[in-house]
Structure formats: structure tokens, C-alpha cells
Amino acid sequence: xxxxxxxxxxxxxxxxxxxxxxxxxxxxxxxxxxxxxxxxxxxxxxxxxxxxxxxxxxxxxxxxxxxxxxxxxxxxxxxxxxxxxxxxxxxxxxxxxxxxxxxxxxxxxxx
Amino acid sequence: xxxxxxxxxxxxxxxxxxxxxxxxxxxxxxxxxxxxxxxxxxxxxxxxxxxxxxxxxxxxxxxxxxxxxxxxxxxxxxxxxxxxxxxxxxxxxxxxxxxxxxxxxxxxxxxxxx
Numbered sequence: 001x002x003x004x005x006x007x008x009x010x011x012x013x014x015x016x017x018x019x020x021x022x023x024x025x026x027x028x029x030x031x032x033x034x035x036x037x038x039x040x041x042x043x044x045x046x047x048x049x050x051x052x053x054x055x056x057x058x059x060x061x062x063x064x065x066x067x068x069x070x071x072x073x074x075x076x077x078x079x080x081x082x083x084x085x086x087x088x089x090x091x092x093x094x095x096x097x098x099x100x101x102x103x104x105x106x107x108x109x110x111x
Numbered sequence: 112x113x114x115x116x117x118x119x120x121x122x123x124x125x126x127x128x129x130x131x132x133x134x135x136x137x138x139x140x141x142x143x144x145x146x147x148x149x150x151x152x153x154x155x156x157x158x159x160x161x162x163x164x165x166x167x168x169x170x171x172x173x174x175x176x177x178x179x180x181x182x183x184x185x186x187x188x189x190x191x192x193x194x195x196x197x198x199x200x201x202x203x204x205x206x207x208x209x210x211x212x213x214x215x216x217x218x219x220x221x222x223x224x225x
Contacts, residue, residue, distance in 0.1 A: 032211045043115075043202055043216035044154075051211040089154070095210045097142055097161070103153050 002027045006090045006102035013080055013109050021075040021105045023064075023090035031092040033057075033066050033073040038087045038104070047075075047088070080109045113137070115217035117203050123223045129191040132220045134203030135184055144214065145178055145188050146202040154202075160186065161208060193224045 007022040025031065032051045036044040048057030053068035062077045073090060090102040116135040124130055136143050145157040158168040163180045171178070175194070180186040190197055200221050204214040 032213075034213055036214075036216075043218045044204075044214075045216070046213045049211075049213055091214075093206075093210060093212075093214075097206065097208050097210060097212075098159070098167070099144070099156075099206075099214055101154050 002031070002092060002094055002098070002100045004090050004092055004100050004102040006088075007105050009087075009104070010106040010108060013107070015082055015109055015111050016079045017109075019075070019077040019080045019084075019107070021088055021090075021107070023073045023075065023102060025071050025073065025090075025092050025100075027071075027092055027094060027100075029095055031094050033064070034091040034093070035062070035064055035073070035075050036089040036091060036101075038089065040086075044089060080107070082109045082111055085109045115203055115205050115215050117201075117217035117220050119220055120218065121221045121223075123225065124193055125225050126194055127192045128224075129189065130193045130197075130222060130224075132188045132201050132203075132222070134186045134188070134217060136186070136203070136205030137215055138184065140205035140207055140215070141183065142206045142208040143180060143186050144204040144206075145186070146204065147199045148202060148219070149199045157188070157201075190222075193222075195224045198222055198224050 034049045035047040037047045038044045048059040050057040050066035056065045087104045143160045157170045158178045160180045200219045202219045204216045
């Protein structure tokens with residue numbers, strides 16, 4: 001079956017540090033891949049997406065590349081800010097429009 | 112454009128009472144999802160509708176939970192009777208139904224059952 005596995009948290013970084021949150025997936029066919037972000041007290045918001053192999057999604061300085069050979073979609077940012085503190089979810093959707101979410105990774109950025 | 116609209120944003124009720132949560136999906140979206148989020152269990156899919164028809168309700172905890180989608184612009188999630196363990200944030204989300212379309216989430220309904 002389809003599933004998403006992402007790095008356990010919580011993650012604590014100093015401002016301007018490099019961020020990587022690992023995400024791997026299991027899926028039949030060719031899923032679309034997503035990163036969502038959830039700020040305290042809010043719903044999940046789409047951060048970026050990639051719909052086919054080797055696509056790179058990017059937004060607000062965050063990037064992730066769809067790697068079919070390693071079934072991965074790792075989230076990276078070169079220099080995090082305090083305002084990036086949130087919970088990050090990796091997700092995939094299959095051809096049937098079913099969505100599968102990882103367990104979420106909490107990020108805290110300290111000044 | 113308006114996003115996914117949920118009501119109420121907060122609900123506090125006593126054990127045994129009926130709770131109804133409401134959702135208006137984004138216009139034109141034909142897939143609607145109800146999720147529950149707690150610290151212990153994270154984000155759980157409860158039920159998924161496509162073109163107003165329930166496709167997968169395997170995540171609905173038990174018979175106390177029911178969901179309806181009478182038309183393309185409205186859905187309800189009902190808990191009767193409510194229990195303290197139902198306390199959670201309930202999210203509604205909608206999508207265009209295409210394989211590459213993303214989910215759009217509402218701001219959630221925070222339910223507290225005393």
C-alpha cells in the first residue's frame with residue numbers, strides 16, 4: 001500500500017542554520033508529492049509540490065526534489081528563520097486522489 | 112477566493128451531547144476530506160467523499176460518528192453521543208480531484224468534550 005515516512009522530530013535549529021527534513025515514500029504508480037506546513041493554531045497549508053520524477057518544488061526558500069530512484073522527497077532550506085517554526089508534513093497523492101500524510105516534524109528555530 | 116470554510120471554530124460541550132461540525136469546500140472542488148488531529152494520534156483521515164459520494168469511511172472511529180455531503184457545497188460531521196476522547200481538532204479539506212491537485216485545508220474546528 002501507499003505510505004509516507006518522515007523524519008522524527010522535534011528539530012531545533014539556530015537562526016540561519018541549514019534545514020533538512022527527510023521524507024521517503026512507498027507507492028504504486030506515479031504519485032504526486034507535497035510538503036505542507038502547519039503554524040500553531042492553523043490548518044495545514046501547501047508549501048510546495050512536485051508531480052513527476054526529477055521535478056523540484058520550491059517556495060519561500062524551501063526546496064524538495066522528487067527522486068524516484070530513492071523514493072524520496074527531502075525538504076531543505078539554506079537559512080532558516082524564527083518564522084519558519086512550525087510542523088511540516090510530507091504527503092503523497094495517488095491516481096485515485098487519495099492522500100497519505102507522514103506523521104509531521106516539528107521545527108523550532110531559536111534566535 | 113474563499114478557501115475551505117469550517118464552523119464552528121471552537122466548540123465546548125458536555126459528554127453525551129450531539130456535536131455537528133460544518134464544512135463548505137472550495138467552489139468547483141469535487142473531493143472532500145474530514146481529518147482529525149490529536150497530539151497522541153496525529154492527523155487521521157476519517158472519511159473521503161468524491162462527487163458527494165462517500166468513497167472511504169474506514170477511518171470513522173465508530174457508529175457514534177457520521178458524515179454527510181448532501182450537495183457539492185456543504186458537508187457535516189456529526190458525533191452523537193460525544194465522549195471526552197473525541198476532543199480534537201477536526202479539519203475539512205477539499206481538492207479538485209485530479210491526481211496532481213493539492214488538498215486545501217480549512218482552519219479547523221477545535222472540539223472539547225467535558
